[in-house]
Amino acid sequence: MKVLIVGSGGREHAIATSVAKSPRVDKIYCAPGNAGIGQLAECVPIGAMEFDKLAAFAKEHHIDFTIVGMDDPLVGGLVDVFEAEGLKVFGPRKNAAILEGSKAFSKDLMKKYHIPTAAYENFDKAEDAIRYLKEQASFPIVLKADGLALGKGVLICNTLEEALEGVNSIMLDKKFGSAGNKMVIEEFMTGREVSVLSFVDGKTIRIMTSAQDHKRAQDGDKGLNTGGMGTFSPSPFYTKEVDEFCHKYIYQATVDAMAAEGRPFKGVIFFGLMLTPGGPKVLEYNARFGDPEAQVVLPRMKNDIMDVMEACVDGTLDQIELQFEDNAAVCVVLASDGYPVAYEKGFVIEGLSAFENREGYYCFHAGTKLTEKGIVTNGGRVLGVTAKGRDLKEARANAYKATEWITFENKYMRHDIGKAIDEA
Numbered sequence: 001m002k003v004l005i006v007g008s009g010g011r012e013h014a015i016a017t018s019v020a021k022s023p024r025v026d027k028i029y030c031a032p033g034n035a036g037i038g039q040l041a042e043c044v045p046i047g048a049m050e051f052d053k054l055a056a057f058a059k060e061h062h063i064d065f066t067i068v069g070m071d072d073p074l075v076g077g078l079v080d081v082f083e084a085e086g087l088k089v090f091g092p093r094k095n096a097a098i099l100e101g102s103k104a105f106s107k108d109l110m111k112k113y114h115i116p117t118a119a120y121e122n123f124d125k126a127e128d129a130i131r132y133l134k135e136q137a138s139f140p141i142v143l144k145a146d147g148l149a150l151g152k153g154v155l156i157c158n159t160l161e162e163a164l165e166g167v168n169s170i171m172l173d174k175k176f177g178s179a180g181n182k183m184v185i186e187e188f189m190t191g192r193e194v195s196v197l198s199f200v201d202g203k204t205i206r207i208m209t210s211a212q213d214h215k216r217a218q219d220g221d222k223g224l225n226t227g228g229m230g231t232f233s234p235s236p237f238y239t240k241e242v243d244e245f246c247h248k249y250i251y252q253a254t255v256d257a258m259a260a261e262g263r264p265f266k267g268v269i270f271f272g273l274m275l276t277p278g279g280p281k282v283l284e285y286n287a288r289f290g291d292p293e294a295q296v297v298l299p300r301m302k303n304d305i306m307d308v309m310e311a312c313v314d315g316t317l318d319q320i321e322l323q324f325e326d327n328a329a330v331c332v333v334l335a336s337d338g339y340p341v342a343y344e345k346g347f348v349i350e351g352l353s354a355f356e357n358r359e360g361y362y363c364f365h366a367g368t369k370l371t372e373k374g375i376v377t378n379g380g381r382v383l384g385v386t387a388k389g390r391d392l393k394e395a396r397a398n399a400y401k402a403t404e405w406i407t408f409e410n411k412y413m414r415h416d417i418g419k420a421i422d423e424a
């Protein structure tokens with residue numbers, strides 16, 4: 001098979017690493033890819049939003065199977081463009097990717113189908129949101145821009161004043177662009193967060209092993225929200241009881257709800273869950289693998305990823321059982337100091353070769369670029385260093401050891417990824 005992967009981050013590097021393991025695959029292309037992906041795949045300089053160019057490339061190079069890793073092209077309808085050209089492609093169509101693309105849509109869906117989530121109201125006018133906040137809200141309260149905002153469109157507001165400022169920045173100043181044309185205001189919940197990824201074929205859902213992300217920039221969950229500073233898998237807080245509850249009230253219910261709405265979902269549904277005192281609730285859905293969740297979940301998956309993804313497209317996922325290794329993995333993101341606000345890039349990265357032929361260690365590239373000087377930093381999140389271990393403690397020690405193999409001038413990381421497991 002010839003496979004094309006669309007995207008350029010650590011998640012796509014993790015997907016490419018799994019695809020490369022499949023004996024069914026003899027050639028991988030990635031658009032646009034990055035320096036690490038380039039070691040496994042041929043990177044092609046086509047952007048993820050250049051739908052016509054991507055489809056033309058896939059036809060010209062006789063691509064058998066395309067995997068869309070990123071949210072923007074999914075929400076924008078890349079899968080529909082490929083399908084119209086008769087190309088086989090993994091990911092939800094535009095009318096299903098709305099599960100991630102519009103928080104107002106996903107909240108209404110959950111309400112209609114009784115899927116547990118925080119109480120909320122949707123707004124498309126700032127003055128209505130302001131009136132609601134002044135008359136009915138209790139604090140803290142959560143404001144969410146409706147559309148895609150790089151994981152940064154959520155504001156937790158402790159006072160009315162903060163919330164009014166939030167409405168201003170989302171709906172009037174358009175801090176997140178058109179993502180703020182609508183807004184959700186929802187109840188503040190407390191509890192542990194868990195990310196659960198799944199494969200879906202329109203009808204059947206298969207749950208992957210659990211993971212947990214660390215979204216804040218600094219140790220102790222301080223600082224600004226980022227795309228994710230590190231992950232561990234499995235989550236010790238995702239117990240058998242939680243799993244049973246979610247199977248009963250959340251997973252299949254979501255797949256059935258999408259089908260009933262005439263929006264059958266094929267691809268990956270990412271359930272962002274909060275384990276509240278009142279039981280697990282859905283914080284958000286994503287229509288793709290998490291980044292950096294994929295970097296700890298996929299290395300532990302035993303199945304041939306091509307078999308699973310093809311079953312999703314063909315509607316035969318009921319014939320697949322997912323299998324995961326009975327171990328653990330931790331991913332520590334090496335970022336550029338200053339991320340997510342302002343940072344320098346273009347620094348040479350040393351030590352990458354230490355990962356070659358080391359079983360159980362991975363260095364997934366996120367923001368890197370190959371230049372005449374060698375591989376240099378090219379983004380806020382630069383690398384994701386993943387290590388496995390027999391349990392979370394060992395995986396964590398291994399991952400932090402491996403972070404020392406890499407050096408670049410403004411290297412920054414959190415030192416407490418997976419620390420929560422000590423409390424489990």
Ligand code: AMP
Nearest residue numbers: 118142151154186187188189272283284
């Ligand atoms: P989201 O992009 O919807 O996952 O939100 C980003 C982060 O904001 C989540 O990972 C939570 O930490 C936090 N968050 C979102 N919604 C709520 C809520 N209703 N209550 C408390 N925290 C929330």
Ligand code: GLY
Nearest residue numbers: 213228290291292
């Ligand atoms: N790690 C969270 C996300 O991918 O949205």
